[in-house]
Amino acid sequence: QVQLAEFGGGSVQAGGSLRLSCVASGKDLSVYAMGWFRRAPGQEREFVAGAAWHGGGGNYYGDSVKGRFTYSRDTSKNTIFLQMNDLKSDDTAVYFCAATGTIADLRRAQVDYWGQGTQVTVTS
Numbered sequence: 001q002v003q004l005a006e007f008g009g010g011s012v013q014a015g016g017s018l019r020l021s022c023v024a025s026g027k028d029l030s031v032y033a034m035g036w037f038r039r040a041p042g043q044e045r046e047f048v049a050g051a052a053w054h055g056g057g058g059n060y061y062g063d064s065v066k067g068r069f070t071y072s073r074d075t076s077k078n079t080i081f082l083q084m085n086d087l088k089s090d091d092t093a094v095y096f097c098a099a100t101g102t103i104a105d106l107r108r109a110q111v112d113y114w115g116q117g118t119q120v121t122v123t124s
Contacts, residue, residue: 002026002113004097009118012087016122020082022097022115029053029078033103035060035071036082037111038093038120048095049082050106057103064090087122094119 008020024034035050049071051059059071070083084091097115100106 002029002032002099004099004113004115006095006097006115006118009095009120011121011123014088014122014124016087017083017085018087018120019084020095020097020118020120022080022082024078024080024097024099029075029099032099032101032112033106034073034080034097034099035103035106036080037096037098037109038091039096039117040090040093043093045096045109046093047107047109050098050103052103060103060107084120087120089122089124092120092122 003025006022012018030053033052036048037045038048039045047062049061068086073080094117096117098111099113100111
């Protein structure tokens with residue numbers, strides 16, 4: 001089992017920034033890919049960003065966040081981050097941390113473990 005806990009959501013004005021954190025615990029995290037998804041009201045869950053825990057293969061981003069969001073991790077703290085800049089009203093959603101076997105599975109939303117989610121609201 002892997003437990004995931006997100007932190008850092010909140011409300012921000014358009015053009016502002018927020019940083020989300022996700023602390024992971026449980027099994028050997030080096031075998032997983034981890035990342036972020038979001039779900040806006042009335043919409044399906046969307047892949048936002050992710051990478052293999054060991055870092056090989058680079059970071060992946062959803063098209064709608066490329067150039068504005070940055071994924072990073074601190075393996076010593078079992079934590080991944082999502083730095084969100086130039087936020088737009090369309091970024092309003094519940095953001096979820098996720099872990100699964102491979103980055104390919106992660107990008108297809110074939111996820112083994114989910115966090116509880118954290119709300120991000122962007123006001124204009």
